Amino acid sequence: MTETTQLVFNDEMPERYIYEMDETKHEVALATNDLAVYYGGDKLALQDADLKFERFKITSLIGASGSGKSTFLRSLNRMNDAVARVDGKIIYRGLDINSSDIDVYEMRKHIGMVFQRPNPFAKSIYENITFALKQHGIRDKATLDELIETSLKQAALWDEVKDDLNKSALALSGGQQQRLVIARAVAMKPDILLLDEPASALDPISSSKIEDTLLKLKDDYTIIIVTHNMQQAARISDYTAFFHMGKVVEYDLTRKIFTRPKVQRTIDYVNGNFG
Numbered sequence: 001m002t003e004t005t006q007l008v009f010n011d012e013m014p015e016r017y018i019y020e021m022d023e024t025k026h027e028v029a030l031a032t033n034d035l036a037v038y039y040g041g042d043k044l045a046l047q048d049a050d051l052k053f054e055r056f057k058i059t060s061l062i063g064a065s066g067s068g069k070s071t072f073l074r075s076l077n078r079m080n081d082a083v084a085r086v087d088g089k090i091i092y093r094g095l096d097i098n099s100s101d102i103d104v105y106e107m108r109k110h111i112g113m114v115f116q117r118p119n120p121f122a123k124s125i126y127e128n129i130t131f132a133l134k135q136h137g138i139r140d141k142a143t144l145d146e147l148i149e150t151s152l153k154q155a156a157l158w159d160e161v162k163d164d165l166n167k168s169a170l171a172l173s174g175g176q177q178q179r180l181v182i183a184r185a186v187a188m189k190p191d192i193l194l195l196d197e198p199a200s201a202l203d204p205i206s207s208s209k210i211e212d213t214l215l216k217l218k219d220d221y222t223i224i225i226v227t228h229n230m231q232q233a234a235r236i237s238d239y240t241a242f243f244h245m246g247k248v249v250e251y252d253l254t255r256k257i258f259t260r261p262k263v264q265r266t267i268d269y270v271n272g273n274f275g
């Protein structure tokens with residue numbers, strides 16, 4: 001952002017602003033209620049997280065390193081269970097999926113996760129996608145073939161690999177591997193896709209392919225993405241949450257976060273004044 005477009009401080013500014021989603025107008029796919037995460041028993045890494053995520057939209061989580069973005073994202077499908085205490089509620093289809101009686105394995109079929117580093121299995125492209133499907137009891141070849149084609153098309157990888165599905169996934173480029181991992185996640189037909197900096201390890205062209213893929217995927221999925229790249233957040237997301245020191249400081253429509261944020265700290269961050 002150039003000097004002339006710097007956002008400026010104006011009179012009475014709140015310390016926090018959380019967009020109140022009108023549930024009569026917007027379908028909420030997932031909501032957190034008073035979420036707090038403690039590592040090692042007492043290290044508070046996230047607090048007071050109350051967010052609603054709209055269905056079929058992309059929400060970006062932005063903020064400096066260590067501000068709690070990944071902690072929040074990982075808590076949404078219980079990836080932190082083994083390392084942290086997660087208090088509060090995560091509401092999905094009327095259920096609190098943070099409750100102890102939830103079948104986490106089953107829940108993750110609905111809420112999938114893609115990590116920063118592409119992590120395909122050391123298997124063929126075909127097997128990367130069929131592995132989890134078979135574990136979930138899908139064995140019919142025609143069904144598997146159809147799911148492979150659909151998911152690879154959704155992840156914008158089909159045209160590049162359709163003639164060689166038996167090739168090792170490890171022989172693909174980093175960007176192709178990440179799209180394969182996205183295909184693997186969408187083959188399970190989740191409702192919600194969580195992505196932790198999915199493009200940060202990739203070159204700009206691969207990164208832009210991932211962005212295009214996510215924009216297409218939002219026709220069918222609700223997407224929540226952690227990104228350090230503010231241009232990327234501005235380009236692809238409908239909503240943006242700005243994290244600072246374990247709190248969501250501002251949550252709003254992306255265009256408002258980047259043009260008319262309400263909190264001084266957000267203004268500083270989007271202007272590049274991180275101090």
Ligand SMILES: Nc1ncnc2c1ncn2[C@@H]1O[C@H](COP(=O)(O)OP(=O)(O)OP(=O)(O)O)[C@@H](O)[C@H]1O
Nearest residue numbers: 039040045063064065066067068069070071072083
């Ligand atoms: N497994 C863990 N055990 C202990 N502390 C952790 C663990 N994971 C994260 N933390 C701490 O929690 C805080 C928030 O970290 P988190 O990774 O959520 O931040 P982040 O905003 O995602 O950062 P980055 O952008 O660097 O990924 C930090 O102080 C971090 O050191």
